[in-house]
Amino acid sequence: MTTKNKWHKTVSDDQLKEGKPLGARAGTRAVFLMRSEGRICAMGGKCSHYGGPLEKGRLQGQVITCPWHTARFDVRSGRVQAPPALDDLPRYETKVEAGDVYVRKVTAEALSAPRGKDVATVLILGAGAGGVNAALALRRNGFAGRVMMATAEADLPYDRPSLSKGFMAGDTARAELVLEPEPVYLQLGIEILGEHRATGIDRQQKTVSFSNRRRLRYDKLLLATGGTPRVPAIKGARRRGAFVLRSLRDADAIIAALSGAETVAVIGGSFLGLEVAASLRSRGLEVHVVAPETVLMARVFGAEIGEFLKRKHEEKGVVFHLGKTAVEISGGKKVSGVVLSDGSRFAAQVVVAGIGVVPSVGYLEKSGLVVNGAVPVDAGFRTRDPDVFAVGDIALVPDPLTGEARRVEHWVEAERQGRHAALGLAGVEEAFREIPFFWTNQHDVSIKYAGYASSFDRVVLRGDLEEEKVLAGYYREGALRAVASLGRTKEFLTALEILKAGGGIPPSRFEDPRADLL
Ligand SMILES: Cc1cc2nc3c(=O)[nH]c(=O)nc-3n(C[C@H](O)[C@H](O)[C@H](O)COP(=O)(O)OP(=O)(O)OC[C@H]3O[C@@H](n4cnc5c(N)ncnc54)[C@H](O)[C@@H]3O)c2cc1C
Numbered sequence: 001m002t003t004k005n006k007w008h009k010t011v012s013d014d015q016l017k018e019g020k021p022l023g024a025r026a027g028t029r030a031v032f033l034m035r036s037e038g039r040i041c042a043m044g045g046k047c048s049h050y051g052g053p054l055e056k057g058r059l060q061g062q063v064i065t066c067p068w069h070t071a072r073f074d075v076r077s078g079r080v081q082a083p084p085a086l087d088d089l090p091r092y093e094t095k096v097e098a099g100d101v102y103v104r105k106v107t108a109e110a111l112s113a114p115r116g117k118d119v120a121t122v123l124i125l126g127a128g129a130g131g132v133n134a135a136l137a138l139r140r141n142g143f144a145g146r147v148m149m150a151t152a153e154a155d156l157p158y159d160r161p162s163l164s165k166g167f168m169a170g171d172t173a174r175a176e177l178v179l180e181p182e183p184v185y186l187q188l189g190i191e192i193l194g195e196h197r198a199t200g201i202d203r204q205q206k207t208v209s210f211s212n213r214r215r216l217r218y219d220k221l222l223l224a225t226g227g228t229p230r231v232p233a234i235k236g237a238r239r240r241g242a243f244v245l246r247s248l249r250d251a252d253a254i255i256a257a258l259s260g261a262e263t264v265a266v267i268g269g270s271f272l273g274l275e276v277a278a279s280l281r282s283r284g285l286e287v288h289v290v291a292p293e294t295v296l297m298a299r300v301f302g303a304e305i306g307e308f309l310k311r312k313h314e315e316k317g318v319v320f321h322l323g324k325t326a327v328e329i330s331g332g333k334k335v336s337g338v339v340l341s342d343g344s345r346f347a348a349q350v351v352v353a354g355i356g357v358v359p360s361v362g363y364l365e366k367s368g369l370v371v372n373g374a375v376p377v378d379a380g381f382r383t384r385d386p387d388v389f390a391v392g393d394i395a396l397v398p399d400p401l402t403g404e405a406r407r408v409e410h411w412v413e414a415e416r417q418g419r420h421a422a423l424g425l426a427g428v429e430e431a432f433r434e435i436p437f438f439w440t441n442q443h444d445v446s447i448k449y450a451g452y453a454s455s456f457d458r459v460v461l462r463g464d465l466e467e468e469k470v471l472a473g474y475y476r477e478g479a480l481r482a483v484a485s486l487g488r489t490k491e492f493l494t495a496l497e498i499l500k501a502g503g504g505i506p507p508s509r510f511e512d513p514r515a516d517l518l
């Protein structure tokens with residue numbers, strides 16, 4: 001429905017070239033415009049995820065990819081095509097007068113409860129990346145049956161990646177973590193059942209039992225229960241002041257424990273550990289990182305980027321104890337320090353362990369759906385039970401390019417899996433074809449990564465790492481399997497397309513910055 005919003009003059013008609021997005025202002029708001037198949041389209045210019053500038057995105061046909069974390073939108077309707085964005089873009093109608101393009105905001109249609117004939121009940125276990133996206137997508141695809149999302153946590157679904165980044169650093173407010181405000185779930189008829197920890201499923205009866213003694217019936221079930229952090233198997237790991245980080249409650253507890261603390265020990269040189277180290281250093285705390293590897297993140301990024309990351313952390317004052325493990329968290333009732341495998345020790349009042357997660361599948365023990373600690377699914381996220389689906393950290397998914405079974409622990413991947421699983425839950429068969437994507441922020445370094453390289457035999461760098469303008473290509477058996485980017489966003493977005501097409505770019509072309517990637 002169009003209301004009487006004001007027209008704003010933006011760019012001149014002849015500035016708009018087919019397929020080239022252009023940023024402009026409509027009053028105080030950023031918009032982007034483009035000509036798509038001759039027609040002028042205008043949308044809100046800020047990505048509905050974290051506000052990425054969409055005019056710098058990559059346009060392919062009618063879909064634009066956000067340059068920050070690769071959310072995709074249809075440029076004609078403004079609709080989200082792929083998370084991490086959850087909300088559609090504001091839409092603008094356009095007109096051309098005397099050679100200038102004018103835009104006027106189209107008032108958003110009010111969310112309304114679904115209407116339709118579905119009577120099935122979809123029960124979703126877990127309200128994280130996968131669960132929330134499945135619930136929203138079910139409704140946005142028009143599913144009108146009952147949607148229940150039962151989760152162990154009490155908080156409204158929130159942005160987990162921020163817990164180790166902005167929230168841990170004190171830069172992101174609690175309110176900003178909320179994925180969708182409560183009225184959205186109410187209006188869409190999504191029932192969130194907090195403090196419902198599943199303890200078992202009965203596939204014959206189609207029921208799930210919970211630790212609060214409730215039992216719920218389902219027609220279709222989605223398992224999206226994520227990961228449980230490993231607790232170090234060392235003395236003192238449960239002392240007061242020693243933490244793991246998975247939930248908002250964990251983050252709250254860590255932040256509360258910082259008051260009066262001077263030194264924090266981070267056990268593990270994973271993404272989570274390094275992000276926590278950077279965030280807590282920015283709060284002015286002394287931070288020590290203990291990790292068994294000698295080069296950080298080498299298995300993911302290769303040695304050069306690993307060494308670069310270490311230097312960046314050290315420049316900011318983080319102290320590393322690499323090639324060592326923590327053998328004890330010392331103290332009385334409270335943590336007072338960490339003892340290392342070489343016998344050395346240092347004082348710390350808070351310890352955060354980031355040594356990986358195990359898929360949260362304990363409640364599935366008797367279900368027959370778990371193999372080697374994970375839940376194998378097909379390309380539509382269906383388990384061996386046609387009425388049970390699984391996504392996210394617990395799901396073992398066939399890689400669309402290689403067929404290799406992969407389980408990745410990425411926020412955006414879990415979101416996209418959840419969104420896709422909604423199709424299957426609503427009875428639509430379609431294979432998943434997304435390339436895994438994640439990003440990490442550590443101090444002022446931001447790295448984006450796309451692809452799946454469980455191993456690689458060659459790393460090819462395009463650009464200059466020291467200038468923080470580099471695209472790294474990870475090759476296995478001559479094919480590009482994954483890329484990582486520091487400051488080369490445009491090429492990164494192009495590389496995404498190459499990965500989707502099978503990674504057939506020779507290393508010699510990849511590493512030559514004068515040669516176009518595509
Ligand atoms: C601090 C932190 C930072 C991260 N940063 C990044 C990042 O920058 N980029 C990136 O790609 N990935 C990041 N990740 C990883 C990412 O968050 C996960 O891969 C992603 O959340 C997995 O989604 P999921 O839906 O499988 O599980 P989750 O998002 O973990 O959601 C699982 C939900 O299930 C609930 N649950 C668990 N057990 C039960 C049960 N038995 N019954 C009912 N409910 C249950 C949980 O309480 C939770 O609500 C980060 C993770 C953490 C912890």
Ligand code: FES
Pocket residue numbers: 047048049050051052066067068069070071084085
């Ligand atoms: S800001 Fe656009 S995807 Fe994150």
